[in-house]
Amino acid sequence: MEEAEAEIRKMAGQDQDIKKERTTQGIRVITDYIPHVQSVSISITCDRGSRYEDVNMAGVSHFIEHMLFKGTKKRTAKEIALCLEEVGGYLNAQTGKEDVVYYACVGMDYIDRAFDLLSDIITNATLDDTDMERERGVIMREIATYNDLPQENLIDNAVRLLFGENDGYGIPVVGYSETVGRMGREDLLWHLSQNYKYNDIVVTAVGNLEHRSLMEMVEEKLERGLNWNGGIKSELRFEPPEVKSINERKLEQQYICHIWKGIKYSDERRYALSVLNAILCGMVSSRLFQRLREDMGLVYDISSTPRLMRDAGFFAIMYATYPQAGGKVISIVREEVEKLLNEGISEGELKTAREYIKGGIMLGLESTITRMMRLIKNEVYLGRIIPLKESIERFDGVTREEVEEVAKELFSEEGMVVAVGPKVKKLSKVIRGN
Incomplete structure (x- = not known):
């Protein structure tokens, strides 16, 4: 046991090559350089998750996460799906209470490809109306699946009871079928314009990628294209369903x-x-x-x-x-x-x-x-x-x-x-x- 403790302390004492810097526009860039590995995990994070939604827009962060994969000005949804898989990589995203993370894992030879893809979906998503209707159905099925799973339904209800149905922490990340069912493209654009700004974005990479290289990619591919604007916030009101213990x-x-x-x-x-x-x-x-x-x-x-x-x-x-x-x-x-x-x-x-x-x-x-x-x-x-x-x-x-x-x-x-x-x-x- 003493030898194991000593090894943990030794490993913890080793310097990690972690650097943090802001671009001129305010995007935060963080790297953990590990030269002996052959891969990189890289992400673009919006640090405003579902807790920042009001109940009338419940689920909009999660809806946007889905829609950014449905096509950009230069890639179809299928091309987005193939872009990293055809070189053995991996693309995914997750929406939480505090943030939305879009991330990729690739071999070190495909870092440029991965960051170009991530930047493209963050800055150039088309939010096509037809795609939106199709994805709305997918999310409705996701909500139904959560409701069918007692473990998921249980913790959601417990958190709603604890924080209140109108508190951001109490609102389910996936939203409600009623709110998702009525969201339009203008709602998504409005949320993007308010929450996907330079100061809201964190770019992180861990693996065989030097900090300066990532800074250059962020400045060239992400910072220049991040310019969401427009949209109209919905004035429709929603009363969440009563939750019971x-x-x-x-x-x-x-x-x-x-x-x-x-x-x-x-x-x-x-x-x-x-x-x-x-x-x-x-x-x-x-x-x-x-x-x-x-x-x-x-x-x-x-x-x-x-x-x-x-x-x-x-x-x-x-x-x-x-x-x-x-x-x-x-x-x-x-x-x-x-x-x-x-x-x-x-x-x-x-x-x-x-x-x-x-x-x-x-x-x-x-x-x-x-x-x-x-x-x-x-x-x-x-x-x-x-x-x-x-x-x-x-x-x-x-x-x-x-x-x-x-x-x-x-x-x-x-x-x-x-x-x-x-x-x-x-x-x-x-x-x-x-």
């Missing part, structure tokens, strides 16, 4: 989520919170996994997530169990939370959790995509890049007292319990604590 559905299992308001990403207690998460439910050896799955066999899987965002956060525990056991599992989760508050954690648990988290960070260094996403998150959420050495040292420094203190604050209120599945109405008394 108990939702009866014909399923084999009950899907249950405990959720509490948490801390934002810039809060220095996030290190202690990560350790708390690992101890309570974030590892196979964690308290809840061991008791509910290994000892009692009541769940197949139980997971937790401390979701930290720019201005808010939440902590959720999720699991599925058979209908007869739902009330019992809810009570056991509450018992374990109460036990942690009353008795604290052991030094052994603290050490295991810290090493588990640090090991995960180090394993992530093997992936250029993981490294890239880490840089994006640091920049979007904090406005600075946290050196790897600093992260490792902060986790090494987490104490039992810090973990127990953040637990007391996090669980100072009982939190909400949201359930979906068969016979969940019978859980009402347990949820209320009766």
